[in-house]
Structure formats: structure tokens, C-alpha cells
Amino acid sequence: MTTPWGEQVLTRFPEDPRDRLRAWDASDEYLLGHLAEREVPLTGTVVAVGDRWGALVTALAAHGPLQITDSHLTREATRINLERAGAEPGTVRLLTTQDPPPDRVDVLLVRVPKSLGLLEDQLLRLAPALHEGTVVVGTGMVKEIHTSTLRLFERIVGPTRTSLAVKKARLIFATPDPALRRPVSPWPLTYRLPDDVGPLLSGRTVVNHAGVFCADRLDVGTRFFLRHLPSAGGARRVVDLGCGNGVVGTAMALADPGAEVLFTDESFQAAASAEATYKANGATGQAEFRVGDGLTGVPDGSVDLVLNNPPFHSHQATTDATAWRMFTGARRVLRPGGELWVVGNRHLGHHVKLKRLFGDCDLVAGDSRFVVLRAVRT
Ligand SMILES: C[S@@+](CC[C@H](N)C(=O)[O-])C[C@H]1O[C@@H](n2cnc3c(N)ncnc32)[C@H](O)[C@@H]1O
Incomplete structure (x- = not known):
């Protein structure tokens, strides 16, 4: 994957030489391109949720991001991808959906998951860590982003809009609203x-x-x-x-x-x-x-x-x-x-x-x- 931070050689997990599927897609590229082009400050706690195979945190490794994933396969792929990219061990922290979320998040990157429920749960868990200055950017393929997806960002984070589609991918921009009365989590x-x-x-x-x-x-x-x-x-x-x-x-x-x-x-x-x-x-x-x-x-x-x-x-x-x-x-x-x-x-x-x-x-x-x-x- 070519990113503003360099070329990444990325794999899925388990590695299978017959597998022709890439370990990233246009939504990862769009999000990374946007962060570089708009010079989004990647300082403080940068969190990537739902990163499929670690493409986002591998590209952003120099900014010490934190990955939150529900998938063991994602974690394993991320470990391999970080190692191949020469990232120092420990620079990217790998958390699971069952770990306590960080107390404060300054940049929240959300690769929209297939499950709307998982998105709801993750946003609700992270919402108390957001503040007025938190940059929240979601990304996904057009077919993965529905009105219900955007409604979740609106209800849990704040006012939300989307970008134009590029290579069938779209970005979601949500502005945290500290006065928002968030719904109570229905999970589990x-x-x-x-x-x-x-x-x-x-x-x-x-x-x-x-x-x-x-x-x-x-x-x-x-x-x-x-x-x-x-x-x-x-x-x-x-x-x-x-x-x-x-x-x-x-x-x-x-x-x-x-x-x-x-x-x-x-x-x-x-x-x-x-x-x-x-x-x-x-x-x-x-x-x-x-x-x-x-x-x-x-x-x-x-x-x-x-x-x-x-x-x-x-x-x-x-x-x-x-x-x-x-x-x-x-x-x-x-x-x-x-x-x-x-x-x-x-x-x-x-x-x-x-x-x-x-x-x-x-x-x-x-x-x-x-x-x-x-x-x-x-
Ligand atoms: C069709 S569901 C069945 C769930 C449950 N046993 C049931 O019958 O309701 C398949 C399950 O396999 C899990 N799964 C997918 N890939 C896996 C893997 N490589 N190793 C272990 N579990 C995996 C999924 O997370 C999912 O929970």
C-alpha cells in the first residue's frame, strides 16, 4: 500500500500464498490520504478502531497509535505488518474490544465494521474519552456506510457529515458535542x-x-x-x-x-x-x-x-x-x-x-x- 508515510507491505492472517485478497482497501488509502493532505495533527492519543489487518496503525506507527480490535486474526496480522515495517516493538499498543478503553482520545479513526452493533458498542465505550477538540474520522466502502451508520455517529459523537466517494470509499466526519445526551448501551x-x-x-x-x-x-x-x-x-x-x-x-x-x-x-x-x-x-x-x-x-x-x-x-x-x-x-x-x-x-x-x-x-x-x-x- 502506498501511503503518505511510505510503502507498506501488508498481509492478512493467516498468511496464505493462494489468497489474492489484499490486506487493505481504498477506504484505508482515502483516510490516510486525508490525514496527510489536511495536515490533521496526529498528536496525543491516536486510536484506530476496526482497522481490518493493521493497515492504518502500520502506516501511522510513528505517531504511536493504539489499535482496538475484536479480532484475533487482525491482531496477528497487525503484529506481522508492524514487524515487517520495522516499527519498534511497543510503539503501537494493541487493545481488544474487551479491554478498558483509554481515558482520553485526541484522534479517533474508525474503520466502519460490518456489524452496526459493534460500531454502536465501540462508539459508546469511547465517547466519554472524546473532548471538543477530538478529531473523529470514519472510513469505509460506500456499500458499508448506511444512513443507520451515520445516525450512530450523530447520536453518540455529534454532528456528522460525509465526504464525496473516491474509488467507492467514503469518509465520515463527526464533531464531538460535549452536551449530547447519549443513549444507554443496549449491550450485551x-x-x-x-x-x-x-x-x-x-x-x-x-x-x-x-x-x-x-x-x-x-x-x-x-x-x-x-x-x-x-x-x-x-x-x-x-x-x-x-x-x-x-x-x-x-x-x-x-x-x-x-x-x-x-x-x-x-x-x-x-x-x-x-x-x-x-x-x-x-x-x-x-x-x-x-x-x-x-x-x-x-x-x-x-x-x-x-x-x-x-x-x-x-x-x-x-x-x-x-x-x-x-x-x-x-x-x-x-x-x-x-x-x-x-x-x-x-x-x-x-x-x-x-x-x-x-x-x-x-x-x-x-x-x-x-x-x-x-x-x-x-
Ligand atoms: C456461524 S458462527 C457460529 C457461532 C456459534 N457456534 C453458533 O452456532 O451460533 C461462526 C463463528 O466462527 C468464528 N470464527 C471465524 N473464523 C474463525 C477462526 N479462524 N477461528 C476461530 N473462530 C472463528 C466467528 O467469529 C463466529 O463466531
Whole structure:
């Protein structure tokens, strides 16, 4: 990426030589160009929220910015990108959406996230740190910026306007209004499980921090999965892979209090939601809540059961790439005889991947839209 601060060689994470997707886009370039052209003073605490692969903080590393992200993959990419750019370790501080925000922010750069809820939550968390002189600039592709996006800036920061579009990207300028009466944060959101997921689960509480998958209602695929989970008792070590709000792993923990359940997700908000969902339902077994990439760090052959509702899109990578990595990881961590259970849209053809990796797979349940598949590690 060519920026006013020099050329950056940027990568996504995990690095994949077949991946032709760039680690930045026109919205990053537009924002950086604007900061340089308008000579925006990058002094005091400069915060970048939602920076996809670290392009913003890598370009601005000399100004000691602080990155706030919900994504483990973003953090890892940012670390690599900073190192390659020769940034001194520690010059860019990497915070997560679960860390306390800074007390004062002088420049706030917001790469508009896909989730409006996450934007709302992040702006509400940062708003007390803004002051009359804080420069707030948002950026995103035109198709990502809606009236509702601008309304959030208006309601939480102050008067907001947008730039002209350049290369299908747009900037958002918001002027902090200290007199603004901000809404109370609705996050985390909770809902109750419906009756058709079985007597043990019906009416149970699901807790969702902003930005998690299907934060305001039960996903139809997850609902189908809950109705067809393996029977309790067979598995001691269980992984809820890509746990989101943790409803699947919590269902297993409630059905089988003797099981040890590892909840893992690349989103910090998801791991925190899973822990909250688990605790809200009084599950009493052993549980661990981990943020990471797939099953990285889980020892080979150590798991009896992996439960997985793979993402449809992950950071614009194809579904297949992430699902493949999840299934390959599951095969590695399962003990012989251990099982991977997957729910997915019928048309995604997960059975083909599972057959290739595991030699075979069975259909546990299916309807017109979803299938639950089971693959056994031989
Ligand atoms: C379709 S959602 C399923 C969430 C939850 N299990 C459910 O059924 O409601 C997929 C989840 O995978 C997570 N995810 C995406 N890429 C991941 C990765 N590389 N490692 C771990 N989790 C990932 C997403 O953050 C998301 O929570």
C-alpha cells in the first residue's frame, strides 16, 4: 500500500500464498490520504478502531497509535505488518474490544465494521474519552456506510457529515458535542431459547456481546444443531469451535456436567459472550474460554468431540478456506474414534470436505436448508 508515510507491505492472517485478497482497501488509502493532505495533527492519543489487518496503525506507527480490535486474526496480522515495517516493538499498543478503553482520545479513526452493533458498542465505550477538540474520522466502502451508520455517529459523537466517494470509499466526519445526551448501551443483549430445542434448553438465557454472530436471535442453523446434538455421556473433552455466544457448548455442558468444554473463537466479544452464557445457565463442569485461530494450541489427539457451525464469511475470505482449516484442525486434535459434528447450509457441500479429510461422514439430520454431519477420526 502506498501511503503518505511510505510503502507498506501488508498481509492478512493467516498468511496464505493462494489468497489474492489484499490486506487493505481504498477506504484505508482515502483516510490516510486525508490525514496527510489536511495536515490533521496526529498528536496525543491516536486510536484506530476496526482497522481490518493493521493497515492504518502500520502506516501511522510513528505517531504511536493504539489499535482496538475484536479480532484475533487482525491482531496477528497487525503484529506481522508492524514487524515487517520495522516499527519498534511497543510503539503501537494493541487493545481488544474487551479491554478498558483509554481515558482520553485526541484522534479517533474508525474503520466502519460490518456489524452496526459493534460500531454502536465501540462508539459508546469511547465517547466519554472524546473532548471538543477530538478529531473523529470514519472510513469505509460506500456499500458499508448506511444512513443507520451515520445516525450512530450523530447520536453518540455529534454532528456528522460525509465526504464525496473516491474509488467507492467514503469518509465520515463527526464533531464531538460535549452536551449530547447519549443513549444507554443496549449491550450485551440477552434472549431466551425457544421451546423446540428440547426441555433441557428451552427458556435458557443466551448472552451476546456486540458483534457476535446472530446477536439478537437464535440463528436458524444453530437452532437446527441444538435439536440434533450428540447424546450426553460419550465425550469427556469437548470443543465448541467458533463458539460465538457459546450456546452450543453450553448445551453440551448442561447435558453432561462431567464433560470439560473448551469454547474457542477468533472474536474477543464471542469468547466473552460464551463465558457469560455458560455462567448465566449455572453450568458447573469444567470450562475454558479461549480466543484464537481455530484449534491452534490444542494438542493433537486430545479431544473426544468437536462441535462446529463454521462461518459463512470470515474477514471476506471464502467460507471454504475457514471451514477447511477448522475441519483439518479438528482431525488433528481428535483422538482415534473421536467425532466432529458440523452443521451447515446444505448447499455448502461440507460433506465433500469431510469425506476427503476423514474418509467418510454420515448425515445425522437434514431438512430443506441445513444438514448436521458427523465424521469420525479413524
Ligand atoms: C456461524 S458462527 C457460529 C457461532 C456459534 N457456534 C453458533 O452456532 O451460533 C461462526 C463463528 O466462527 C468464528 N470464527 C471465524 N473464523 C474463525 C477462526 N479462524 N477461528 C476461530 N473462530 C472463528 C466467528 O467469529 C463466529 O463466531
